[in-house]
Amino acid sequence: MPSDNSRLRFAPSPTGALHIGGARTALYNWLAARHDGGELVLRIEDTDRERSTAENVEQILDAMRWLELDWDIGPTSQAKRADRHAEALERLLASGHAYRDAANAKDVEAWKADHGAGRGYRGTSSDQPGAAVRLRVPDEGETVVHDLIRGPVAFPNASYDDFVIARGDGSVLYNFAVAVDDAEMGITEVVRGDDHLSNTPKQLLVLEALGYQPPAYAHLPLLHGPDGKKLSKRHGAASVQELREAGYLPAAVRNYLALLGWGTDDDTTLMSTEELVERFRIADVGKSAAIFDEKKLRWLNGRFMREMPLEEYTAAVARHVGRDADERLLGACEIAQEKAQTLAEVWPLIRFLFEPPVDDPRAWDKVMKGDAGTQLEAAAEALETVGRFEPAAIEAALAPLLDRFDVKPGKLYQPIRVAITGTSISPGIFESLGALGRERSLERIRAAARRLAT
Secondary structure, eight states: OOOSSOEEEEOOOOSSSOBHHHHHHHHHHHHHHHHHTOEEEEEEOOOOTTTOOHHHHHHHHHHHHHHTOOOSEEEEESGGGHHHHHHHHHHHHHHTSEEEEOOOHHHHHHHHHHHOTTOOOOOOOOOOTTOEEEEOOOSSSEEEEEETTTEEEEEEGGGSOOOEEEOTTSOBOHHHHHHHHHHHTTOOEEEEEGGGGGGHHHHHHHHHHHTOOOOEEEEEOOEEOTTSSBOOGGGSOOBHHHHHHTTOOHHHHHHHHHTTTOOOTTOOOOOOHHHHHHHOOGGGOOSSOEEOOHHHHHHHHHHHHHHSOHHHHHHHHHHHHTOOOOHHHHHHHHHHTTTOSSGGGHHHHHGGGTSOOOOOHHHHHHHSOTTHHHHHHHHHHHHHTOSSOSHHHHHHHHTHHHHHHTOOHHHHHHHHHHHHHSSSOOSOHHHHHHHHOHHHHHHHHHHHHHHHHO
């Protein structure tokens, strides 16, 4: 990929949320542009006026901002370039590279029946009002896509129709508009999903007819789920906004998406964005479909969360749960940081510090049985004697009860955990008691013991 004056583009259609595959495409374009010191154009391909709503455009911009992927030019609107498309269309009509053709679908079908299978339709010029505009495709030779990932891919020209580039009302079609936009915006590399590979020969033919030098192309293998099928909603979060709501960090998502198809020679997994920019090259992207596995993303996200400075971690949790990043939340986050893998998992772990214990009948029925009541009363008595109510002293006060009742730690500590939180999952029990404080800890433990007694 050229390193001087490179200009890439991310050109989504605003027909809904930015899905994970589109997010990876945006990321790869951003990384390639930043690696080369080039520019990134954000172009909204909004010619579908029914689906290209302002709300859908904002969803894309919102996703890009959350992913922290900035752009140098744009966002530009393809629809607002209609005059440029019309001018390019007239140039092709005037040069003879395009012509008006009144044939309908049945006419094309009949022509192909007469000329044999595999032969592309060739039309006849017409002055009939409402005739569509077709590009003349050569009968001989091949159109070759020199793909940066796949290598050369050849398409026989004879198999292509003289394809429609504008409707009878003058509105241009996708492949024509994209080719014109890429040329006039000075795009040097087009990086997109391989579902666009079949469009590329048509765009190359348009560019050739207009006399433009084509950009380099790289078609990314599509993403699959762990079951090997095309990525969809059934595999977990489908859009960037869903990843945000699920509590993932932008840096972790960038890291994970970068690894879906690309990797380093030394198989490094955890990388900062700066390292991604330094090491990323489109030529190193593989040809095989990459597997999006949300379990792996959760693991990677957990690694990022554990390595965050506590203040930064607390601020991220505060934004996610809609609370102030005050001292109480800082203390709560300190005991949960090693346990949670997403921001969404933090609040259930620390909620007991801000609210009464939850009512979890399954946890109660599983844990609060046998000698649990007697053990809770003994634990309360032991905790009353603790001088400074902190984890090490709490553990020292409770440890003798293990021998006294001849039980393993889980048998003693799980009832305490359920008593103070209402559930069987929390940060470390000694840290949880310390954060809750002596008064509230004793109150909850004794309340649980009374409930068991009745």
